[in-house]
Amino acid sequence: MFPTLDILNDLKLVAPEVILVVAMCAAILVPFINRRNVTLPTMVAIIGLGAALIAAIFTTGQQSSSLVFSDMLAIDSFSQFFKIILMLFTLLVVMQWVLTSRDQTHAYDVPDFLCLLLGATVGMSLMASANNLLMILVATEAASLPSFVLAGFRKRTAAGSESSLKYVVFGAAASSVSIYGMSLVYGAVGSLDLAAVAEAGRDMSPMLAVGLMAMLAGFAFKLSAVPLHFWCPDVFEAAPTEVTTFLSVASKGAAICMLTRLLVNFGVTDGSFPALVTGVGILGAVTATWGNLAALQQSNIKRMLAYSSIAHAGYMIMGVSAAAMGGLNDEAIRVVAGAVLFYILVYTFMNLGAFTVAAVIARRTGSENLEDYAGLSSRSPGLAALLVVFMLSLFGMPGLGGFLGKIMIGAAMWQAGSGGVALIAVLVLNTLISFYYYVRPVYFMYLRPDTQGRPAVTIGPAITAMLVLCAVALVATGISRPDMTHVTKEYGRLVRSATFRDATTSTAATTVEAGERLVELP
Amino acid sequence: MSMLAAQMSQMPPYAVVLFFAFAALTCISAWAVVISQNIVRMAVYLLLTLGGAAGLYFMLEAEFLAAIQLIVYAGGTLILIIFGVMLTSKNPFMQLKAAGWERLVGALVGGLLAILLVFAITASHLHRLPGGTGEVNQVEQIGRGLLSQYLVPFELAAVLLLVVMIAAAYMARKRAR
Numbered sequence: 220m221f222p223t224l225d226i227l228n229d230l231k232l233v234a235p236e237v238i239l240v241v242a243m244c245a246a247i248l249v250p251f252i253n254r255r256n257v258t259l260p261t262m263v264a265i266i267g268l269g270a271a272l273i274a275a276i277f278t279t280g281q282q283s284s285s286l287v288f289s290d291m292l293a294i295d296s297f298s299q300f301f302k303i304i305l306m307l308f309t310l311l312v313v314m315q316w317v318l319t320s321r322d323q324t325h326a327y328d329v330p331d332f333l334c335l336l337l338g339a340t341v342g343m344s345l346m347a348s349a350n351n352l353l354m355i356l357v358a359t360e361a362a363s364l365p366s367f368v369l370a371g372f373r374k375r376t377a378a379g380s381e382s383s384l385k386y387v388v389f390g391a392a393a394s395s396v397s398i399y400g401m402s403l404v405y406g407a408v409g410s411l412d413l414a415a416v417a418e419a420g421r422d423m424s425p426m427l428a429v430g431l432m433a434m435l436a437g438f439a440f441k442l443s444a445v446p447l448h449f450w451c452p453d454v455f456e457a458a459p460t461e462v463t464t465f466l467s468v469a470s471k472g473a474a475i476c477m478l479t480r481l482l483v484n485f486g487v488t489d490g491s492f493p494a495l496v497t498g499v500g501i502l503g504a505v506t507a508t509w510g511n512l513a514a515l516q517q518s519n520i521k522r523m524l525a526y527s528s529i530a531h532a533g534y535m536i537m538g539v540s541a542a543a544m545g546g547l548n549d550e551a552i553r554v555v556a557g558a559v560l561f562y563i564l565v566y567t568f569m570n571l572g573a574f575t576v577a578a579v580i581a582r583r584t585g586s587e588n589l590e591d592y593a594g595l596s597s598r599s600p601g602l603a604a605l606l607v608v609f610m611l612s613l614f615g616m617p618g619l620g621g622f623l624g625k626i627m628i629g630a631a632m633w634q635a636g637s638g639g640v641a642l643i644a645v646l647v648l649n650t651l652i653s654f655y656y657y658v659r660p661v662y663f664m665y666l667r668p669d670t671q672g673r674p675a676v677t678i679g680p681a682i683t684a685m686l687v688l689c690a691v692a693l694v695a696t697g698i699s700r701p702d703m704t705h706v707t708k709e710y711g712r713l714v715r716s717a718t719f720r721d722a723t724t725s726t727a728a729t730t731v732e733a734g735e736r737l738v739e740l741p
Numbered sequence: 742m743s744m745l746a747a748q749m750s751q752m753p754p755y756a757v758v759l760f761f762a763f764a765a766l767t768c769i770s771a772w773a774v775v776i777s778q779n780i781v782r783m784a785v786y787l788l789l790t791l792g793g794a795a796g797l798y799f800m801l802e803a804e805f806l807a808a809i810q811l812i813v814y815a816g817g818t819l820i821l822i823i824f825g826v827m828l829t830s831k832n833p834f835m836q837l838k839a840a841g842w843e844r845l846v847g848a849l850v851g852g853l854l855a856i857l858l859v860f861a862i863t864a865s866h867l868h869r870l871p872g873g874t875g876e877v878n879q880v881e882q883i884g885r886g887l888l889s890q891y892l893v894p895f896e897l898a899a900v901l902l903l904v905v906m907i908a909a910a911y912m913a914r915k916r917a918r
Contacts, residue, residue, distance in 0.1 A: 233893075243903075243904070289889070289892075331907060331911040338900065338907075351894075354893065356894075361901045364905050368908035368912060424864070426862055
């Protein structure tokens with residue numbers, strides 16, 4: 220009755236996660252050697268992330284795609300490409316933390332911080348692979364719970380504690396709604412496998428519809444989509460900058476990958492979820508618009524970037540909803556999944572760069588207000604120029620990665636028919652709105668003279684190298700149109716669940732069995 | 742609704758009485774949790790809600806689940822809540838009062854949600870899942886499931902608990918000197 224497992228083979232495919240768990244345990248154990256040494260746990264985390272990155276690269280190349288651990292996880296080039304981005308990004312976040320604020324963290328707290336960071340990364344990494352509602356639930360919680368504490372890591376500050384508490388309460392409520400939804404789905408379908416749920420959606424019952432809606436509310440929280448976005452600006456403003464950077468990219472990226480997998484699974488059953496898909500599209504459009512409009516009024520750069528991240532999540536949600544509009548073939552799904560991957564890749568560098576600049580400026584001047592960026596171009600011309608690159612890429616300036624990301628999202632929408640055209644209109648309109656607030660820091664830095672004698676911000680070679688790396692990555696992704704888009708499209712292959720695969724693979728029987736079990740009550 | 746009635750007619754009469762008793766216990770105490778203004782009382786009502794739910798699990802022949810419900814929720818979690826109140830609240834008999842409009846909005850949202858859920862559940866066909874037959878060893882079945890089909894979520898839950906424990910220890914400890 221229970222499917223046999225080929226555990227050793229499956230374990231190879233989840234090597235990145237296993238390595239991360241080992242590194243996490245190691246990071247919390249090294250203080251037993253020397254409590255005051257901060258380099259040791261940091262090195263452990265960096266080595267662990269590096270090894271996980273290499274493992275992710277290897278597992279991508281090894282096998283094109285497969286469902287492992289009785290269909291719980293989907294290991295395909297889509298999930299593995301996201302994991303490569305995630306590991307690389309987390310590595311850079313650790314660097315950012317070392318370079319900008321490690322000296323503010325007490326030596327005793329360093330292992331805890333790294334352990335939580337790695338723990339959250341494990342959850343996010345598995346979110347991208349989750350192919351079963353139970354797996355989605357546990358992975359999401361594994362990503363969320365450490366994030367709650369990371370957000371309030373400076374536990375002595377009132378703002379930090381408040382934002383952390385807000386995050387916990389919102390998160391707990393969203394998870395419980397989501398779990399209740401999953402229980403309804405299970406009641407209606409009799410299985411938690413995504414393929415079985417998609418199959419059952421062919422004749423949608425009210426219970427399944429309500430269940431899916433409640434479940435999506437949990438996703439919306441992770442994505443900070445608009446009715447559930449209240450936590451985002453507060454948390455992003457009050458959390459330490461490296462945590463904000465981490466959450467703004469990794470947590471949202473993982474949730475968007477999860478949503479893509481869900482909708483692609485549903486979309487292929489002959490477009491049987493039109494209301495759901497339209498709903499997700501509208502959710503994305505509202506999120507993007509609301510995020511942009513709210514960002515217009517912000518004067519704190521971290522808060523502004525928080526709203527900007529809400530808007531970007533909205534763009535990605537719109538793109539994903541296009542994945543499931545109409546009956547899509549493999550090629551079309553690859554375009555959408557590739558666009559999502561490309562967007563996350565570019566978004567990683569834009570946000571990392573922008574937040575790092577904000578962090579070093581806040582470190583030197585003690586202010587995150589845009590007013591205090593006045594005259595930065597004469598005080599620290601290099602830093603100002605780099606921030607311009609990041610801002611313009613976030614806006615979507617042609618020639619930089621952000622522009623190409625939007626073009627690819629737009630191309631994905633274009634395939635989706637008239638609904639997609641409406642989404643493109645929303646995307647273009649929002650991009651125009653966002654111009655104002657992305658250019659505001661540029662205005663302050665270049666056109667507003669500094670009247671208060673604010674100090675110049677000097678940065679060390681390591682931070683310079685990191686920022687230049689981000690900027691170069693944005694320019695490279697921006698001008699390498701045929702290569703990079705081709706690469707992400709290649710990686711945009713999602714393995715689809717049992718019923719849609721050919722019957723030769725070992726675990727295909729499970730869902731069929733679930734289908735036969737569906738005996739209706741009188 | 743007719744589905745429920747059909748189900749009821751197949752049950753022995755004492756089971757019907759027990760079902761309604763447990764259901765009433767669960768619902769009435771859940772309602773009492775919401776309207777109560779004293780946090781300790783809320784906890785006690787919550788205990789009754791969880792106990793009622795455990796009774797329903799027993800009736801569904803899910804004995805293991807019912808036992809876990811009693812041990813973990815009614816036993817462990819609830820005691821933690823009381824401890825939490827005791828350790829954090831300056832005044833454990835603090836009154837939690839919601840404003841009038843808050844009650845109105847809450848009642849409205851709750852009512853609408855209840856209508857939606859009742860409609861959704863009664864209008865749909867539930868799929869009969871392989872339930873307890875009374876003879877199968879449930880613990881063995883669950884144990885096998887956790888180590889085969891549900892291995893990854895199970896292991897990930899272990900990792901999750903470790904991380905959460907570290908997080909809680911971090912939050913609770915004083916600043917190190």
